[in-house]
Amino acid sequence: xxxxxxxxxKVWRQNGPKEKGRFExxxxxxxxxxxxxxxxxxxxxxxxxxxxxxxxAFDHDCREGICxxxxxxxxxxxxxxxxxxxxxxxHMRKFKDGETITIEPWRSAGFxxxxxxxxxxxxxxxxxxxxxxxxxxxxGVPDANAIPISKIDADEAMDAASCxxxxxxxxxxxxxxxxxxxxxxxxxxxxLPQGKVxxxxxxxxxVAKMDELGFGNCTNxxxxxxxxxxxxxxxxxxxxNREFLKAKLQD
Amino acid sequence: xxxxxxxxxxxxxxxxxxxxxxxxxxxxxxxxxxxxxxPDGGEAFNIAANFMxxxxxxxxxxxxxxxxxxxxxxxxxxxxxxxxxARGSAKYASGNKTQDVMWASKNMFVLGLTVSAFLIVxxxxxxxxxxxxxxxxxxxxxxxxxxxxxxxxxxxFDDLWxxxxxxxxxxxxxxxxxxGFWSAFQTLGLSNNxxxxxxxxxxxxxxxxxxxxxVTIAVVQHVVY
Numbered sequence: 211x212x213x214x215x216x217x218x219x220k221v222w223r224q225n226g227p228k229e230k231g232r233f234e235x236x237x238x239x240x241x242x243x244x245x246x247x248x249x250x251x252x253x254x255x256x257x258x259x260x261x262x263x264x265x266x267a268f269d270h271d272c273r274e275g276i277c278x279x280x281x282x283x284x285x286x287x288x289x290x291x292x293x294x295x296x297x298x299x300x301h302m303r304k305f306k307d308g309e310t311i312t313i314e315p316w317r318s319a320g321f322x323x324x325x326x327x328x329x330x331x332x333x334x335x336x337x338x339x340x341x342x343x344x345x346x347x348x349x350g351v352p353d354a355n356a357i358p359i360s361k362i363d364a365d366e367a368m369d370a371a372s373c374x375x376x377x378x379x380x381x382x383x384x385x386x387x388x389x390x391x392x393x394x395x396x397x398x399x400x401x402l403p404q405g406k407v408x409x410x411x412x413x414x415x416x417v418a419k420m421d422e423l424g425f426g427n428c429t430n431x432x433x434x435x436x437x438x439x440x441x442x443x444x445x446x447x448x449x450x451n452r453e454f455l456k457a458k459l460q461d
Numbered sequence: 462x463x464x465x466x467x468x469x470x471x472x473x474x475x476x477x478x479x480x481x482x483x484x485x486x487x488x489x490x491x492x493x494x495x496x497x498x499x500p501d502g503g504e505a506f507n508i509a510a511n512f513m514x515x516x517x518x519x520x521x522x523x524x525x526x527x528x529x530x531x532x533x534x535x536x537x538x539x540x541x542x543x544x545x546x547a548r549g550s551a552k553y554a555s556g557n558k559t560q561d562v563m564w565a566s567k568n569m570f571v572l573g574l575t576v577s578a579f580l581i582v583x584x585x586x587x588x589x590x591x592x593x594x595x596x597x598x599x600x601x602x603x604x605x606x607x608x609x610x611x612x613x614x615x616x617x618f619d620d621l622w623x624x625x626x627x628x629x630x631x632x633x634x635x636x637x638x639x640x641g642f643w644s645a646f647q648t649l650g651l652s653n654n655x656x657x658x659x660x661x662x663x664x665x666x667x668x669x670x671x672x673x674x675x676v677t678i679a680v681v682q683h684v685v686y
Contacts, residue, residue, distance in 0.1 A: 220554075233554065286558030312555035319549040382559050384567055386547035387469075417468055426547030427469040427540045430644040431566040433559045444647070445654045451470055452650025458465045 212244040215307040219254060221266055222314045224323050227330075231323065233312075243303035247290060248273060248280060250302055267326040273298040275439065278374030281381070282327055283314040288378035288437045296376060296439040316381035320388065320425045333423045334375050337392060340419035344399060345407045363401045370398035372440040379434035379442075385426030390434035392420050393450035394442045400453050410457035417454050470648075472536055477648035479533040480641050484667075486526055487634075491674045498681055503611025504602055510591075510610035511602075519592070534577065541570045565640035572637040579630025586617050618682035627679035635672025639665050 216239045224231030238257065241250050248270050255265035271279035280297040284290035290300045305311060313327065321329040373394035380388050396413050399405025405412070428447060435444045465471040493513065496506040512518075565572065590596040591608055600609035617623055642664025646652050652660060 222554075283553060283555070286553065286555040314553055314555060317549055317551045317553055319547050323551075382557065384548060384557070385544035386549060387544070389469075417470055421469050424547055425469075426544040427473055428648075429473075429540070429544070429566065429569065430640070430647050431562050433557075433562045436559050436561050443654060445652065445657060448647050448650050448652035448657070450650075451473075451648055454468070454470045455465075455474065455650055458468075458471070 212242060212303075214240045214242055215302065215305065215309075217241055217250075217305065217308075218310040220310060220312045221254075221327070223266070223326055224315075225325065227322055227324055241302055243301065243305075245302050246273070246298055247282070247284070247300040247302065248298045267324075267328050269328050270298060275299045276374060278376040281316050281329065281376060281378075283316060283381055285312055288316065288381040289376075289439050293436075294439055294441050296374070299439075316377050318380045318383075318386040318425075320380060320386060320423055321377060329377075331375070331377050333425070334377065334388070334391060336423060337388070337416050337419045338375075338395060340415045341395060341399075341412045342408060342415060344405055346404065357403050359402060367398045367401040370394045370401070370442065370446050373398075373438075373442050374440060376439060378437045378439060380425065382433045382437040383426065383428075384431060384433065385429055386424075387428045387434075388420050388423075388425040389428035389447050389450065390438060390442055390444065392416050393444075393446035396450050396453055397446040400449065409453060410460060413450065413453040413457050417450070472540055473648045475532055475536050476540065477645040479529045479536070480645045482529045483533060484638070484642065484645075486529070487671050491671055494678050495674065497611070497614060497678050500686075503609070503615065506611045506614075507600060507602055507607060507609060511605070511607040514591070514608070530580075534573070537570060537573055563640055565636045566644070569637060569640060572633050575630060575633030576637055579626060579633070582623070582626060586623075587613060615682060615686055618679060618686075621683070624679050624683045628676050631672045631675040631679070634675075635668045638668035638671065642667055 216237070219236045219238060220233045221236060222231055223234045236254060236258075238250070238254055241253060245253070248268075251266065251268055251270075258265050269279050269281050271277045273280075275296045275298060278296075280289075282289070282297045284297070284300070289295060289297045291304050292300050315321075315323050315327045316329045316331075320333045321331055324330050371394075373391060375391060377391070379390035380386055396409075396416055399412065400409045430444070430447070432444055435442065466475060493506070493509045496509055497503070499505045587610070590613060591610065595608075597613050598609040599606055600612070601607075618627075643652070643657065643660035646660045647657065
């Protein structure tokens with residue numbers, strides 16, 4: 211049933227990367243439970259603009275859960291209280307009338323705050339870039355089933371490829387580790403014949419970049435898997451460990 | 462190969478291998494200690510303890526065991542410090558409400574500290590009198606003179622505080638193992654969606670067998686013998 215609820219928001223405000231941040235409290239009346247969390251943020255910003263205040267800066271783009279742009283650490287969980295959704299897919303019906311919602315940016319040494327709720331996730335792009343290229347044979351269009359791939363491998367590769375790189379895994383990890391992200395990116399290529407050619411180099415380079423950028427060491431708590439909006443499994447982390455150790459032993 | 466232990470996965474590999482090595486040690490240690498439950502006045506236990514004091518084991522394997530402990534403890538400290546740094550100085554005001562995360566997995570360092578506190582008392586109680594000062598009594602079994610290790614254990618467990626320490630230490634170890642066992646295989650890469658469940662079940666069973674085994678020995682020694 212759609213109805214309107216009123217909320218108290220405790221939002222992290224920070225003017226710039228070097229500035230000291232603080233929580234600001236805002237009241238919102240008449241928020242439809244049918245609206246999404248980001249629409250609620252839009253309502254808040256409209257209210258702030260009308261009052262002559264600066265709106266809250268937050269990341270968002272596609273608003274349909276596939277781009278990985280939205281973030282927000284809501285009431286103790288990345289992407290909020292619902293499971294397997296991004297913040298843009300989170301609905302206000304998950305909150306009670308009169309509830310206080312605490313909204314924070316991702317916090318980790320690897321993701322410094324740029325402004326308010328926006329963090330710098332360039333580290334993920336650097337890790338992807340470190341992964342390098344995949345050899346693709348050019349020429350005529352190959353036959354659709356010229357390369358046999360088992361259904362299991364195809365499914366696991368697709369599951370790993372569904373990682374949208376939002377950073378929820380790092381945000382929730384007590385070690386600030388990016389292993390779930392890196393393992394998904396290594397896995398979806400390592401599982402397929404097309405990705406096998408550069409598999410060893412890819413695993414080594416991506417892990418080296420991950421370490422260099424100051425992400426933590428995985429201790430297998432599994433919090434990342436729980437908070438991942440795409441349900442990426444930590445079995446990918448075991449695969450990354452395997453790929454990496456194999457590659458190192460070959461050297 | 463040169464940089465393998467400089468990487469995060471390499472450091473975890475050291476934790477995994479040293480952890481699994483210590484698991485093997487626990488199996489041997491518990492097997493011998495279970496002889497304390499044999500009601501023969503400690504004869505079987507003394508013979509087993511004397512066997513473990515053979516030069517090959519004492520001077521060959523014991524240093525390896527110490528190295529295993531040292532690697533595990535030092536790397537635990539390094540990894541914990543690095544992970545705290547990676548987490549960053551800014552903490553979440555709303556805490557962490559992620560469900561379904563094993564408590565042990567988030568407290569391995571603290572659990573390790575309870576185990577190491579127990580380890581220190583252990584070394585003072587047994588290792589020092591048996592191997593350093595040789596202050597332990599002697600006994601002759603089957604014509605062979607040996608340390609009366611049983612008497613040492615038996616007297617030590619008369620103290621209630623020691624029994625309590627053993628129970629706390631053993632339970633700390635149990636909880637440490639419930640996460641550590643499967644985690645070691647995960648780090649080695651010997652895991653997937655099926656095997657992770659198997660390692661977890663095996664690890665929890667192993668952890669409780671070891672933990673309750675040591676608890677039972679301590680309690681029986683205090684109450685019965």
